[in-house]
Amino acid sequence: MTRAVLVTGGNGQLGRELARHAWPDGWQAVALGRDALDLGDPAALAAAIAAGHDxxxxxxxxxxxxxxxxxxxESDVVTAWTINALAPAALAAxxxxxxxxxxxxxxxxxxxxDRQGAWQVDDPVGxxxxxxxxxxxGELAVRTAGGRSAIVRTAWVVSAGGANFVRTMLRLAADRDQLRVVADQQGSPTSAADLAAALATIAMRLADDPHAPTGTFHFSNAGATDWAGFAREIFRQSATRGGPSAAVEGIATSDYPTPARRPANSLLSHDAIRTAxxxxxxxxxxxxxxxxxxxIGVPQ
Incomplete structure (x- = not known):
């Protein structure tokens, strides 16, 4: 009999990748979007958990x-906290x-x-x-709910669907010969499909093994770059496929002001998820x- 994993955020790029992930025989993902599951309604979330599937x-x-x-x-504080903190609190409870x-x-x-090197799971937050x-x-709510849980931090998520850096760069390069991209923020891009595979592995293990590791873990793809370097690699690979390409000028974060401050170093250590x-x-x-x-297609 098939075992079902409930996936919230079914319309997002990660939710879509979890839905199309190649789950093993006997497993399936049921991905629900906001039209089917209102994250702003704690009672609805609790009911969805209690109802199960089939x-x-x-x-x-x-x-x-x-x-x-x-x-x-930065200006929509209540909505951000509702979705990112109160909804996880209701789900976790x-x-x-x-x-x-x-x-x-x-x-x-x-x-x-604000420091060099990959962030460990137990490093101070700020x-x-x-x-x-x-x-x-949301992390704190999950940790204090009393259930078995795994918190997986990630960064720079991209995929073939939805709005993300890869699709934005390709769209802009279709109309411009040169782009200015921030070069002083370091991190590791993360494939939503690879992240989905990792989350599926953890979820199934937690479901099967009452002694499976719980706690906090990090997942991103391996290797470090900056946004400008990421853009250059996108265009290099795109060009080999006959897709759009552009020259990239690296700029400072201060040259591209935004309402929210970004971490200068988003590198995440994989030690915990590799060990566990x-x-x-x-x-x-x-x-x-x-x-x-x-x-675009395979390289020409």
Missing amino acids: GRPWAAVINAAAYTAVDKA ACAAAAIPLVQVSTDYVFAG PLGVYGASKLG YGIDPRPWDAALADILDEL
Whole structure:
């Protein structure tokens, strides 16, 4: 009999990748978008958890829903906190009551980004704005709910669908010969498909093994770059596929002011997820190649 994993945020790029992930036989993801599951309604969230699927309890829940408009969050504080903190609190409480494991997706923005080296899972947090603070609030809610959970922080998520940096660069390059891109923020791009695979692995393990590792983990693809370097690699690979390309001029963050401050260093250590779950992320440029294969086609 098939075991079902509830996925919130079904219309987002991560939710879509979880829905189309190649789950093993006997497993399925039920991805619900905001039209089917109102994250602003704690009672609705609790009811969805209690109802289960096809008469059976959920095997696990993956909360892939988030308010990710980083700049808009600075002025839309209530909505950001509702989606990123209060909704996880309601989900975590309902999951704990039903003894269902919860996988909560979080972000590099919980860190201040003010030092060199990859951030470890137990490093001090220090969000710079409303988005990061609200996501940290979600982490705290999940940790204190009393259920079994895994919090997975990620960064720079991209895919062939939805709004993200890869698609934006390709769109802009179709009309411009040169782009100015921030070059003093360091991080690791993350394929939404690779992240989905990692989350699925964790969720199934938590569902199957009452002693599976819980706590906080990091997942991104391997390797470091900056936004300008990321853009250059997008265009290099795009050109090999006959897609759009542009020259990239690296600029300072101060030359591109935004309402919300960004971490200067978003590198995430993979030590914890590698040790606990044997998940060893592949290089980000290899993951990018798969995305561009889908968007443009294989190299010519």
